[in-house]
Amino acid sequence: MSFAEKLRLRLDKTRKQLFGRLNDLFRPGATLDASTWESLEEILITADIGVSTSHLILDKLKKRIQKEKSVQPHEIRNLLEDELIALLSGGISGQLDDRVVRNKPYVILMVGVNGTGKTTTIGKLAGRFSDQGLKVLMVAADTFRAAASDQLGIWADRASVEIVHSKGGDPSALIFDAMDRAKSRVFDVVLVDTAGRMHTKVNLMEELKKMRRVIEKQIVGAPHETILVLDGTTGQNAAAQAKQFAKACPLTGLIVTKLDGTAKGGVLVSIQQDLGVPIYYVGVGESLDDLIPFNAEDFVKAVTE
Numbered sequence: 001m002s003f004a005e006k007l008r009l010r011l012d013k014t015r016k017q018l019f020g021r022l023n024d025l026f027r028p029g030a031t032l033d034a035s036t037w038e039s040l041e042e043i044l045i046t047a048d049i050g051v052s053t054s055h056l057i058l059d060k061l062k063k064r065i066q067k068e069k070s071v072q073p074h075e076i077r078n079l080l081e082d083e084l085i086a087l088l089s090g091g092i093s094g095q096l097d098d099r100v101v102r103n104k105p106y107v108i109l110m111v112g113v114n115g116t117g118k119t120t121t122i123g124k125l126a127g128r129f130s131d132q133g134l135k136v137l138m139v140a141a142d143t144f145r146a147a148a149s150d151q152l153g154i155w156a157d158r159a160s161v162e163i164v165h166s167k168g169g170d171p172s173a174l175i176f177d178a179m180d181r182a183k184s185r186v187f188d189v190v191l192v193d194t195a196g197r198m199h200t201k202v203n204l205m206e207e208l209k210k211m212r213r214v215i216e217k218q219i220v221g222a223p224h225e226t227i228l229v230l231d232g233t234t235g236q237n238a239a240a241q242a243k244q245f246a247k248a249c250p251l252t253g254l255i256v257t258k259l260d261g262t263a264k265g266g267v268l269v270s271i272q273q274d275l276g277v278p279i280y281y282v283g284v285g286e287s288l289d290d291l292i293p294f295n296a297e298d299f300v301k302a303v304t305e
């Protein structure tokens, strides 16, 4: 199955519940009037695109069709797809797979609110990079819960990669040791798992900054990536988290998980609009291969067609 097919399959619910309504709204011969725009606005907002981004899209569509003499329903629909693809393509500057080979070791710090899927995503990424022949080191810097390190350990086994962990203690101290090991044993990629933290807790955000400083001091140019992992089912709250995390530490990319569940998908559009950082992957399940490289066109087609 291709990535596009898998995405379509896993995003079935979103497509049917929300964007499926586009079929009716823009059916052949449908009259286009003020109520069409109202319905479209409602579809976009319900899909978690957010009020301001939805209005931006509607304004752009209206401007584009003003110039036309007569407009067919399907034309608006095509314009809508183009607009969504354009919004989702903002900030894309190469996939993560292409970037990790630029520096050695390539250090990736994963951050996010509790339970968004950081540990699971690190497991999936480790499997992916390891399959590409890269030597991967996992760092269990979520030292708050004993179970967190065990959980990452299971993923390390699954992906057959090495892991650095400690029993409790300061995550920054563990990171310090891990960076040493990454340099001396010449790893290609280092994946640092961190404890989930509320974006509103100042002390926890400070701790994150400290971890970054430790990495910076140990390896020139690192961390090469600070990736925010967002739970797609949390909708506009995910958008709020993204803004707060971006304030605390410069984000280089996003991964949105759980799009196989009740997520509405539209939140990706509003986050892109707010932050302009690339979405690297989307998570569509709990297995090792349920991580799909993000492609705006495939994504928009999967939810709207």
Ligand SMILES: Nc1nc2c(ncn2[C@@H]2O[C@H](COP(=O)(O)OP(=O)(O)OP(=O)(O)O)[C@@H](O)[C@H]2O)c(=O)[nH]1
Residues within 6 Å of the ligand: 112, 113, 114, 115, 116, 117, 118, 119, 120, 121, 142, 148, 194, 195, 196, 197, 257, 258, 259, 260, 261, 282, 283, 284, 285, 286, 290
């Ligand atoms: N359906 C689905 N479940 C996912 C996905 N990604 C993660 N999960 C599940 O979400 C739950 C939380 O995942 P974790 O990886 O533990 O999340 P975390 O961000 O590391 O959590 P904390 O370390 O507690 O902050 C687990 O039950 C995962 O199996 C996904 O893409 N789809």
Ligand SMILES: [Mg+2]
Residues within 6 Å of the ligand: 118, 119, 120, 142, 148, 193, 194, 195, 196
């Ligand atoms: Mg975790």
